[in-house]
Amino acid sequence: MRWADSQDARAEPVDEPAHPTITDHERGAGAVAHSLEQLVRVHFARSFVHGLKPAQWHALRYFAVMPQEQRTVTAFARHRGSTMGTASTTISALVRKGYLGRRGSGARNSGLHVTEEGHELLSDDPINELVQAIDTLDPQERSALERALPKLVDYMTRGD
Template sequence: MIEKHESSDRALAELVAQLGRIAYGEGFVDGLTPAQWTALRYYARANRFSRTVSAFAEFHATSRGTASQTVKSLVNQGYLTRTRSERDGRSARLDVTEKGKAALAGDPLEILVGATQALSPTARMSLESALERMVRYVAQEHGRCPFGMCPSCLHLRGDGSCVEGRPPYECGFLDEPLEEAELGQVCVNFEPGGNSALKRSFAEERPE
């Protein structure tokens, strides 16, 4: 019985790895490498506190030097733009340019997006939750940031209503108000343990 569990665990892990290999193999498109596509996608999904080279290095599980080279090549090719951070004058924030957004419209990862869309909403939610937990487990084992979004984060304050002049949502970690659109962006400061009701309603509201 235990052996059967072990073999299905290994088969599941192989399937996850196979999806990763497919995503990597589909990455050599339009003159960009898989690492450059990963960076472009990351900066399109990351919140304003996480659009830095060091946060991308953490996300991509690579060194700061390697991440810096990837980012530099994307800036030189006009896919990303670099702006001095308003919060911290020593660091720079990277934003996706119009050229970058146009490239992402033809993202080779769309093949996996299509495969996800072919699942039922219930299967998608279960898969998302299971994969999130797996990513967090691996991040924890490697002593890395788990990354995640506000609705599942311990630091999110507010429930969308304006009380005593406070903004509807705030980040308790950085003491900054949050726009509703930012709740669905990936964050390097994420800590699991958020409001499950908000997480549920956020997942239900997300477009099909």
């Protein structure tokens, strides 16, 4: 809020248009954005379990499902949209904890694999709770999410 005339003690406040995500949080795109943000926050907060951070869970999932040729630090960094240093730090922590192993000489970009301990840990992956929540939606709602969310991710990663 600003004042019509800051020099005049009798000046009336002037209403300025508020940012749409603040005023439209109860309906429309603003409501969807607020709900998505809250969902991400709840999931993120619940992902600090079993001594792992959310990024480490993401990495463990990545290496569990990707083809062998994409199980490298470089490919993971590209997938995650992070720097090589950040990806390497995340992966090193998982190797140190025994959840990921390196194939070959142990070089930085050698193939990585999820260890038996890593697979056991994935059975208690915090993303499973989100999967269960999505499973409570009716088929039309799930279908709408399946179509819409990749479009939102694509838009946000392009930076448009």
